[in-house]
Amino acid sequence: MVEPNINNYDSPKKKSDSSSESEQAAASLQMVTISSPRSQPSHLSGNLSTVKASPQKRESSRLATFSPVKGSPRKKIANSKETECSPRKDSSSAVNFSPLKNSSRTLSPAAGSQHKPLITCESDQAASPQFATISSPKKKPAPQSSDLLTVNKSPQKRESSRLAALSPIKGSPLKRNANLTDSECSPRKRSAEALDLSSLKTSPLKFSPVNSSSRKSRSMKISEDTTSLKSPRKESVAVANSSVKKDDFPSTEISAVFDPLQEVQQVLRKRISQINSPPTICGYEKERKQLHDLIKRTAVTGESNSLLLIGPRGCGKSMLIQNVIEALYQEKKIKQDLLHVKLNGLLQSDDKIALREITLQLQLENTVGDKVFGSFAETLQFLLEALKKGGESSKPILFVLEEFDLFAQHKNQTLLYNLFDISQSAQAPICVIGITCRLDVVELLEKRVKSRFSHRQVYLFNKLTLDQYRKLCTNYLCLPDSFRDKGFAKKWNSNIQDLLDEVAVKDVLERQFSLMNDVRGLLSLLTYPVCNISAAHPTITASDLITSFKLISTDTKSAMLHGVSILELAIIIAMKHLTDIYEGEPFNFEMVYSEYLKFARHRSGMQVYEKAIVMKAYEHLQTLELIRGHGGGTTSQKEYKLMDLLVHPAQIMDALQKYPNCPTEMKQWATQSIS
Amino acid sequence: MDVASHKCLDPEDYTLGKTVICREIQIKTLLALFGQRCHLTPGSIFVYGHTGTGKSLVIQSLLRYHKLPHIFINCVECSSQRFLVEEILNNLPLNNHAGNKIAVHADDITNENEDFVRCEDLTDFVRNLKSLVSDNELRKETLYIVLDKAERLRSTNPVLLPALLRLQELSGLNICTILISEIVWEKFRAGTGFCEPYCLNFPDYTRNELMEIMVLDAPAACESELYSLYVNMVLSVFHMVCRDLRELRHIARLNFDYFIEPVKTEECAPSNARKLWKNIEPHLKKALKSVYLREVSSRQWELMQQAELADDDSSQAVAPPRSHVELPFYSKFLLIAAYLASYNPLKCDRRFFAKYSGKSSRRMAKLIKKNERASNHLLGPKTFPIDRMMAIFYSIIDGKVVPSAHIYVQISSLVSLHLLGQVGGDDKISAPKYRCLVTLDFIRNIARTVQFDIMRYLYDFL
Incomplete structure (x- = not known):
């Protein structure tokens, strides 16, 4: 004993x-x-x-x-x-x-x-x-x-x-x-x-x-070192207040009077925003369990782990991790023990910044002070040591690295090397989870980094079926059970149910699904209807969804072609013919101009513009990036610079159909070229 | 904060108090996306459309009209990531807290702009943004960060654009990033990390809408009916070529004096549209060829106009010649020789320049012509060695010219004038090759000054 x-x-x-x-x-x-x-x-x-x-x-x-x-x-x-x-x-x-x-x-x-x-x-x-x-x-x-x-x-x-x-x-x-x-x-x-x-x-x-x-x-x-010590009470009260305020923020009450519609707007808008968490997760049970167990092992038994979570954009990688962590934090012991460091490859663009961010997130900036360290590893080691210094052995730390592939581009991959190295040796219990959309991400790692990685990879693929997709849509639009006005919620939900049973809505969903079968596609479809809810328009209607689908599925280039002048349209058609004739070979301005002249002189009663004016139109198309310089050619005069047409013939035809007051001879010219 | 008072929208709101017209649908959509002040908005909105379709105007006046907290940044001004993020951080619309900020930092005042936030990287940016916004009343409202000419962002740090698009997610704040560009969204996708924004198209104005907007420019002295007649005339000349509202307004303003002159002198009644059109048409056509192409500045144009209106002859006003370069005599011939060498195939040199041209040459020429893919005037100038140019030069110039250093100096001065381009020949061993960089019009003007009929010697125009 x-x-x-x-x-x-x-x-x-x-x-x-x-x-x-x-x-x-x-x-x-x-x-x-x-x-x-x-x-x-x-x-x-x-x-x-x-x-x-x-x-x-x-x-x-x-x-x-x-x-x-x-x-x-x-x-x-x-x-x-x-x-x-x-x-x-x-x-x-x-x-x-x-x-x-x-x-x-x-x-x-x-x-x-x-x-x-x-x-x-x-x-x-x-x-x-x-x-x-x-x-x-x-x-x-x-x-x-x-x-x-x-x-x-x-x-x-x-x-x-x-x-x-x-x-x-x-x-x-x-x-x-x-x-x-x-x-x-x-x-x-x-x-x-x-x-x-x-x-x-x-x-x-x-x-x-x-x-x-x-x-x-x-x-x-x-100043704090010297002054604030005198009144710890005040400080902490203020801090407590501020934290209370912060907690209130997401659900700020707008009006004293409860307005269900206001609340609906709040709830739904939150769902379509970037800081959303989905109402339910469908699928991924196996992967979720795996992640859950892995992190839990680190948190509870102090086991070190590394894992890569790989899947296409918008398939729910970050969401899954977030969900697992939230679930784990339900357990108080884990919430207390487990430290969570979030890094993002977009923000931490080099290892020095990443290290500073880790220091900040572990709240060790005062410990480090202005110490000067020799190497990266030394600093990281010091940080981990500092965490131990609380008077006990190291606490488990969960590192989540979003956009993991970007970290692999850092010089010498120092951060990854050190993290994986720690996770291999028995220094401190850490769990490194990389999230990426690149399937070949392991190949990006250097040999010495790769050998320290556990090669545990979880692949997430978007396996939504149309039925699941519909269900997801219902979930996104329905109000939660925790909604305050139960009667309203019930009415709303049954409305949504009716709406989604309409044929037109089903059709729109199916078409969107066939275009983009992930959640983000669905959210962009729902953005307009949800945003359109207002006092004057208190429900979501089928026509909202149809308008929204039209808005998001408009072809951007055709829309831009709609706004070019007739002259510009004419030279685009000339370019299309040139591309057809020479089977995708690049063209230059002189060719386009002679093609345009052939048309304008012989086929139409249109005014023939001189070269300089056509050149200006040509340059405008270049600024719009509808045509682009063909790489490789030596830079000579701009008239002879080789260019590629970046508009598909179908887009041109589409634009011609919609073009207001388009001359008939132009339409004819577009369909058949002059040989 | 009157966050609760959501004004019931009437038609007035869709024109922002009649300051913006013809953009009702776009304003309506944007207002719906924005929601009320406290609402979360979609994280990023991408607004695209042709230049001069009111993108920046609508968004800027919308944000100002509703007094929404926003930052408007033109990416042309913020050429690097650092400028951009510092610009954002230092111009946050932090209401009523500016004084406190300074008080907090009162102890470390060293220079006059001590509250200037320095920010090197995006990590700092997001952290600073979080701390600045969450300390402030601002956190209750959506903050709009508007980036005009967003296509410029593509040339900076490749992760900047994805990070800005995800700003809401990364900071956890109620932020909406609005990108304005005249380039379609597909062209922005490069690299990794993109989060698709909500794309919104601003279509071009129709002809009637253009009229409606341009009539607003009518000078006080002019009745709007007469002005709309004028605008119609301007559009009938320019609408085929140009849809840019700014350009059209500029042209309309410059030419208005021509239009109104006969009305002023009571030469013609304001109702006589036909006569007015006859009067203004040549001026507009001329403007299309000069002002529109920026060959004369608007100042020059105005001076010309004044001179022309002053005396009725209007004969001496000559448009400045487009491409007129004065060169030494031999240089002109050298340039012509270079042009011929660049655009004529090598094989037909004998035919053009040899003294004995047999009858068979014509058949030969036809044979060559068949083999050519397209004329050289479509494909651009070919390079040629200096010997060939000199040979042509000696054959086209009258009289005997001694090959001296003066001639060669003139070649290099043509190169430095960018009339000739030099290819290779940087080292001592390989002889340099040249290429003629002038246009046909230019060389014809040159040839005319020395009475040389260049068209007879050009293979493409036989």
Whole structure:
């Protein structure tokens, strides 16, 4: 029973192979407290170490013996988090109310794991505590901590002596831990005892919240260190407020009076926007499970993984990942543990930027400070080390790299090399997921990178059938069950059902499906009808959908040809004939002009324009990119520059049909050339 | 913020208070897409249509009329990614918070524009945008980023355009990117990461719509009926050639004095359309050949007009010659020789320039002609070695010319005038080849000045 503890003392560098996370947490904390109390000059950890000294050991030893308790301490934290208050708020309130509470935090084994979420978990929150104090201890040797250390020496000893006699305590902690999950009362009581022991009166936990805007944080960093510490309460309240505001934002109430139509607009518009999440996912069950299991293994057992998610655009890759992560975050333990770093190849255009972004997303920018690192790997290593420094082994990190193929274009593929390397070696549990639409993406990787990749690939293909497509459309247009006005929702949904049963609508859907069978195609079809909902036009009608289909399926080039002048149209027809005659060979202006002259002189009563005017029309077509220079030819005079026609004959004929007041002889000329 | 008050749309709104006409359908569609201020809009909208169809005008006045938060950027001004993103960040329509911003940074004021946001890359851009917008009232409303002449973005960083199109997704903010271009969307797709925008076409104005818009330009002194008659005349000359509203308005304004002159002098009644047309037609035709082609500037045109209207003879007003270059005598012949060498096939040189031309040559010529694919005047000039040019030169010039350095200097000066093009010959070993770069009209003018009938020597025109 005592053995695990002894182990902990002996092997301070224990790795993350142990199965119980909380045990580790406790163990490492303990390690900190016991093995090196003197090297903890920072405020917080100093506090923690000293205050915690006594109960900590007890807890850990307890945990070693009672594995079923494992989950509970975390649950408690999660509970406290559930009520919208971040641990930051907790602790700041703790600071304000009484030293009792404060120590209650530090007493429980969860405290060890608690300050971990503070560092990392809340990457999406508005603010986070500044933990520069923890990891850069040399800056300020806190006076209190040294005091505390002296104060606490005695209990520490007592505790260690108590370790030998663990058995009497065994029974009670279990109960207590169970209590912990229910309410905060019991630990407080306990902490009272503990407090008596340590006779600790002032335990100012120091948090200096950092503002979300990095710009500010940079400029205010110094001032905050000195000033904000004085009023942690105010700061955290402000932060809490801002986070509340933020949460409200997506569902901002527009009017005090509930207007169902307004709400419908909000819901549907959100669905067709880019920040949407689909109402339901159809298909991909197998892939979803695979992803889910993979990430879960990383999150729970600390296994390192790498995976590529490959599929065409708009088939739901990012959506699937997002969905899986959201599902995983339902579990509080994972939500607390798992860090999520999102990178996008479009934004992080080189590895330096990517690294800075990782630092920011892990909220380690203050830890890094202005340290200068030799190499990329060193920096990344430092970041991962910094995450460990919370007093326990590394937390699992999930890296999602969107547009993965773009990362492969970075110089030396340093980022990918390092990420895959870490995922191969037992440094820190990370899961690297690359999302890409390139099937040949593995071939883009360098040999040394490829060999470190696990070659786990998941292919997503768009396998929607027409029926599924129709169903998807219904899903997108129907209101959710959570809609406030149930009656309205019901009426709306039945309306939509009726609408989609109409023959014309079915036809439009089928045609759109045969053009583009992915969700994005559907969304672009639905954009116009959804946007058209207004007070004056409160429902979606079949004619909306038909108009929308017309709008999105218009051929853009024919539309542009509709607007060219007659002269320009004439020379386009001349070009078409030239392309026909010479079987796709490029032409130059002189040829086009002579072709035009043949027509204008002999076949029509049209005015014949001189060369310079025709040239201007020709150049206009060039700006419209309806014709383009044929590559390879030496640049000579513009009259002789070889050009290619980029309009299909069918588009020309189409445009001629619609062209207003098109001369008959032009139409005839277009159908039959002069040989 | 009166986000709730959604005005009931009446016809007035579709013309934006009568400032924009003939674009009702487009405005209606755009308004539907925009929705109310707080609504999410489609992430990106691509507006395309010919130049002068009111794309920028409609969008700009729509956003201004409804006072929507927006940034309007012309991509011609923002040539690089950095200029563009800094322009966006520094011109965000942040209402009433400008003062606070400065206060926050009061401690690090070093130069006068301390609140200028610097931004190197897109990661910074998105982060700054997020922090700036979410600190502000702006987050409750859609922010419109309008990029005019968006085709220019293609030549910058290849990921810039996809990132801008996905800005809503990447930032998680209610942002709508509107791209305006006269090039169709298909031409933008290059590289990876594109998220299809919602495409909206602005069709060209019909002839009647053009009339309606152009009549608005009528000068105060002129009745609108008379002006519309005039516009009709202008269109009847130019509409076949040009549909660009701006160009048409320009032409109409320049020629109006010609049109109104007989009415002013009471030479002709305003109702006499036929006479007015007779009067204005030659001027419009002339304008088509000069102003429209930018051969005279509008200032020159106005001066000419004044001179012409001042004295009734109107004879001395001569349009400036189009392609008139004064060259030394031998240079002219050198250029003619070069032209002949460029456009005539090598085989018929003997026929044109040898003293004894047998009868068989004609048959030979026909044979050659059959083998030719098309005339050289369609395919462009061929290159020729300098010896051939000199041989032709000696045979067409009267009298004896001593081959001296002066002649060769003239060749190189023709090259530097871009009348001849040099191909190869950069190294000492290979002899340079040349190609004549002037047009037929130009060379005919030159030949006329030296009384040389060039058409007799051109193979294509036999």
